[in-house]
Amino acid sequence: MLNDLEYFEPETISDVITFLAKHGKDTKLIAGGTDLLVDMKKGKVKPKYLVNLMKIPELSHIIEDGGGLRIGATTTFREIEESKLIKEKYPLLFEAARAMGTVQIRNMATIGGNICNALPSADIPPALVALDAKAKIVGQSGERFLPLEEFFVGIRKTALESDELIREVHVKSPPAGSGTAFLKIGRTASDLATLNVAVRVTLENNGACKEVRVVVGGGVGPTLIRSKRAETLLEGKILEEPLIEKTAREVSKELKPRPTSIRASPFYKIEVSKVLVKRALMKALGRAKAGEDR
Ligand SMILES: Cc1cc2nc3c(=O)[nH]c(=O)nc-3n(C[C@H](O)[C@H](O)[C@H](O)COP(=O)(O)OP(=O)(O)OC[C@H]3O[C@@H](n4cnc5c(N)ncnc54)[C@H](O)[C@@H]3O)c2cc1C
Structure with missing residues (x-):
């Protein structure tokens, strides 16, 4: 089933962008694989190239920045759930992350994968939209920010182009009160x-x-x-x-x-x-x- 698949493990975001610019339409990015591997096993998705994002250090972080938070795309649900910063200052994200799947799934599943899979029943997107979060998207033509609400365009459809990936999610600190x-x-x-x-x-x-x-x-x-x-x-x-x-x-x-x-x-x-x-x-x-x- 996976015989014709070529697998890559880039270590930088710019390597991913260069690869997608050339092969974007035939490529699937993989993070935790908890959605994608199920789809591939069922034969619903048959990419020619599989590009693993999990070896890219610049994609995994939870950083407090100015008036908000930056969460790297490959940050797992478990990391979100266990972050003291998120639990104390962004309890909505903590509650949504903890409500997701089992601990085994949360150990693998990433915030970027949850968003990009665009299931209408996914758990973190409603919390992110309630906090007016934005996706930082990077691709061949540079970077752009899109409110999460506009990122979802249909069932399992997003506003991402084939040469783009999500780099981070930016969340504003909830106002006082x-x-x-x-x-x-x-x-x-x-x-x-x-x-x-x-x-x-x-x-x-x-x-x-x-x-x-x-x-x-x-x-x-x-x-x-x-x-x-x-x-x-x-x-x-x-x-x-x-x-x-x-x-x-x-x-x-x-x-x-x-x-x-x-x-x-x-x-x-x-x-x-x-x-x-x-x-x-x-x-x-x-x-x-x-x-x-x-
Ligand atoms: C048993 C089980 C229980 C589950 N329970 C829940 C649940 O309770 N709540 C819930 O919301 N979900 C649940 N899920 C779904 C799934 O675990 C989540 O959607 C998960 O967050 C997907 O993340 P991932 O890293 O595994 O994504 P992957 O499977 O690696 O990727 C999913 C999609 O996103 C794309 N992608 C990944 N990262 C990026 C990126 N940075 N930029 C662009 N595209 C990207 C991939 O190409 C793929 O199309 C469950 C799944 C299983 C198998």
């Missing part, structure tokens, strides 16, 4: 999400909601969904339970679950989203009020 929460339900503890929700609530000094993000994943559309209705309904208001409950119902109207999902029916996902979004908003609000997230 922020509280966050990540909730997920799955058929089993280690399954992909039937539904996941990432929320950030940022409060003004007077207690009103300055900014909110409600991001829902889990096959509720071709990509995750950042709820604009939630932002319209909640920003500028004092957040109380009835308004949050109404908002959760409104968010559910923006979801378009696929009828063919193997995990749950559209009806189930819509009904559960109302509960999960409400719970996540209440939790994030409580944390913002308590100053737990900073």
